Amino acid sequence: MSGTAVIVDYGVGNLRSVARAVAACGSEPVLASNAAKIDRAEKIILPGVGAFASCVEALDAHSLKEPVLRAMNDNRPILGICVGMQMLLDKSEEFGEHAGLGRIAGSVVAIPREGVDGVQHKIPHVGWSPLQPSGAGWKGTILEGIEPGSNCYFVHSFSARPERSDVKLAVCDYDGIEICAAVRTGNLYGVQFHPEKSGPVGLRIFNNFLSLPAA
């Protein structure tokens, strides 16, 4: 494991679990609640839990939005988790329309209340779903070495809909509805599921992320 990976601490989410997962990969977890720490970071983990707008606002209110955007401009490896992934898109429709960080073209929309069979299903989508490859495959990405069909833990009511299908790294299925499970453009990654709650598979994903070459 090389370099430092910081976890953006802007007052939301279960940071302890993310930090423990990083530690379990043999890396020292560093929480960053100020711009200087993020500017120095080689790799950045951007968690997010709760409503989209409150996450974006909290990031801004903690003056951490600009340093995160700078890291994206530098193409430093970044991993957005759950709402941290959703924030990478242009906008979300959760509780009205709200702007995201705009690094992946597309929007975040509500998961349809019915499966393709027309039968109402449970929202939020909670549970373990198998990841399937999408786009250019997993080699050289944070999903390298993960068996297609491996299960990860999801809990969400909204999901990302990127405009370009080549940014989709993995998808999963919810009653016939395709859920975008992971995105990638360059060194910018996002996962809808919670790798810190996805057992050994999730730890492998963290390990891959922490092993990415620095920008």
Next chain:
Amino acid sequence: MKTIRLIARLDVKAPNLIKGIHLEGLRKIGDPAQFALKYYEQGIDEIIYMDIVASLYQRNSLGNIVTDTTENVFIPITVGGGIRSLADVEKMMRCGADKVALNTSVVQRPELITEIANRFGSQCMVLSIEAKQSGPGCWEAYVDNGREHTGLEVVEWAKQAVDLGAGEVLVTSVDREGTRKGFDVVLTRAVADAVPVPVIASGGMGATEHLSEVVLEGHANAVAMADILHYGRTGLDEIRASAANDGISVRSI
């Protein structure tokens, strides 16, 4: 078919994992964090910790146990028992919990459901219901481990709580709890069909076929298991294989 979650429910009277019958007559079993780790390594999907004396003492004493557990257990953890305020929720989250399960305090003050959902997200707010049958197709919600009446009809209460922001409902049948006679399938189905959020069936699992019943006939989205695991009567491998054999999708390990 959606993947059904298999959940280990660990009732705790700190510092011990305990098990009762009808939520009473408690026996000590061991160190809860050790059991949680064992189940994690065997591939359980989630852990529920329930402090079963917390409401009596008006506090939850699970913080340290949750912290110990999250050192090496990387799956979702729900904590319940004696959680009465936003500050209590925040404390549990800081200890590493992902969700909280509330019963007594939200019966007393249902608005707390909305406050928790707004602050931490609905996915974090699990409504815990202790249900006792009061007549054919009728169940009353209880508090304090099935001792105190609330006068609330279970299905109506579940619907109200979901409208207020509960993101999941844990339905424990006090009648079946600890009996190993199987889940209250009719109760589970009544709640699961009435609310748009996932429902966890709890109380009564004594054999693998009980899981299939409560999923296929009771429409449960998740199944909580306690003494079938704690006493090692049936292994998780066997439970998963039996579910798959009955056409139920479970996480492949």
